[in-house]
Amino acid sequence: MQIRTTLTTTPTSDERLAEILANPGFGTHFTDHMFTVEWTPAEGWHDARIEPYGPLTLDPATAVLHYAQETFEGMKAYRHPDGSVWSFRPEQNGERMVRSSQRLALPELPVEDFVRAVDALVEVDQRWVPDASTGEKSLYLRPFMIATEVFLGVRPSQHVTFMVIASPAGAYFKGGVKPVSLWLTEEYTRAGRGGMGAAKTGGNYASSLVAQQEATEHGCDQVVFLDAQEGRYVEELGGMNLYFVHADGHIVTPGTGTILEGITRASIIELAQKMGHRVEERRFSIDEWRDGVASGEITEIFACGTAAVVTPVGELRWDGGSVPSVPAGNVAERIRAQLVDLQFGRSADDFDWMHRIV
Template identity: 80%
Template sequence: MTLDISITPSASPRTDAEVAEILANPGFGTHFTDHMLLVEWTPEQGWHNARIEAYGPLSLDPATAVLHYAQETFEGMKAYRHEDGSVWTFRPEENAKRMIRSSQRLAFPELPVEDFVQAVDALVDTDRRWVPDNAGEKSLYVRPFMFASEAFLGVRPAQHVTFMVIASPAGAYFKGGVKPVSLWLTEEYTRAGRGGMGAAKTGGNYASSLVAQQEAMAHGCDQVVFLDSQEGKYVEELGGMNMYYVFADGRIVTPATGTILEGITRASVIELAGKMGHQVEERRFSIDEWRTGVESGEIVEIFACGTAAVVTPVGELRSAAGTVPAPASTELTGRIRQSLVDIQYGRAEDSFGWMHRVG
């Protein structure tokens, strides 16, 4: 640990009764813990002024670079309370490594892995009473992010950068049980191109997906499927989830990375599936292979994964060309999902060494 983090407790924290009321039905992204963490960077001082203080608004100059040139990155992860009351995060080192890759693409300074993990631990430990119990897949969603905080109008990498961590209690993604998500295939919009920012976790990628998501919802679908920008025939990912296709012979295919986000859950599913005896292929996967595979029965399951939903079965695919029905089975999807969730909540042995104890 190399950050010297000062802690100034909030002068007006929520009462225990208020926290308990929020944790009973937290929703997602609407309530925030009592504190936030900040660290600043300049070329002269490097990373400095690490501190935890009361959660509250930021004061930004109207010329703050991020508002004009969108130089920012973020991560999404969760903290889980185990049966004995201990608090754990899931593969935080991988989130730290991905933020470094995002930083390289966005011309940011790199926050070392150990500093990232230390910062997340410090905030989660400070606000650990906000981590819900393990009933109903509740968790504390943790949002580390970095942005260009220099007040300057000019297209160049910022010379003042701020890294922050905030946290928000989260309820189960699926209320009333896991259910398949319906998908709309957009053939007008693409998410990223070769040499673009598709593999970086940056807000611009999500902003560009919103109009396509509106298109999906207008067609009665939950999520949108993006195709590659060059040929317009290879599946990339959903707005915020990675895709998997299970074949009758037990193989699993997932689209190769490069222009898509390298999900932490995605990598974990690949390892879990391999341990279960399934060969996982990372390759280009065309929309035609999806259609013909379901029609012939060669594809027996389709699922998606991400931090929020963990693993979810995929239902029908709709597009201007018609509807591709959902495969009948969700058996392997359910087993992979349960195995992953059991590790995260401490109900199963963590043979992969994925869990990191906080405090």
């Protein structure tokens, strides 16, 4: 991929950037540039460019606005103590976007081009990556692909645009890691067999919002979804995967098929196995959750995602019932520490997961 670069003539001042990085929040400030490449059947991927960050101009008949043909990824760039900048398993994000694109009838962006696009933007905007001494701050990266053909017919778009934007992100937990409380939705499901559950597409997140709203109204942090066919088996949270630690040390995580195959999820499975835990990926029922906590068979529950990395799970509630929190264990804490230390360059990368950008 040949990338043309046009730098902004009005870069964010050093003083303003320092203010932003001191308290970046999440998804509210954006770097000075963005990456774009376009696709058509005749030309394939073409016109790759980095240019100043700014609004898009879309015709009202642009396909993505009507049929939601789009995919996206979420990943981070980390500043290491020596000043270098790294990403975490970017090829896995690229491969997942290929799978998502196949499900959404979008063209496949080669993984090497995906990684190059992300690297190129970070290289240009590297001063936006927070310093290594600032806790768990990072530069959040959002690659996405949208159908940009101006056409109202229901068919795969003949013009597609892939972009990457970046936003500095603060630590997910301020004041220490805290358990998240969960609401079990009994009315809404996230995905069914043959659906888009395993694709990272905005429609999955849109369908989760009303259930998340329900959780918030009941004083809970996150929503738990069950399978659409039987309404018995735990799938995932609104944006995180789940793990259940058992008394003998083995860990169960719901199997894939209708859930998103998270990069953090896969990494935790490998880390846990290296730590001596047997990990099972299988169907896990809500009854098994309730009974396991009541009997003491389940000794720890935690969740994971790109933003939070790893977080302990507290009480599970639903209309007319609940499952109490299990005593805080140290499996999640140890896994989280190992993963975060690896990402921020504080420990050896024995898995060869980190990818140097700058």
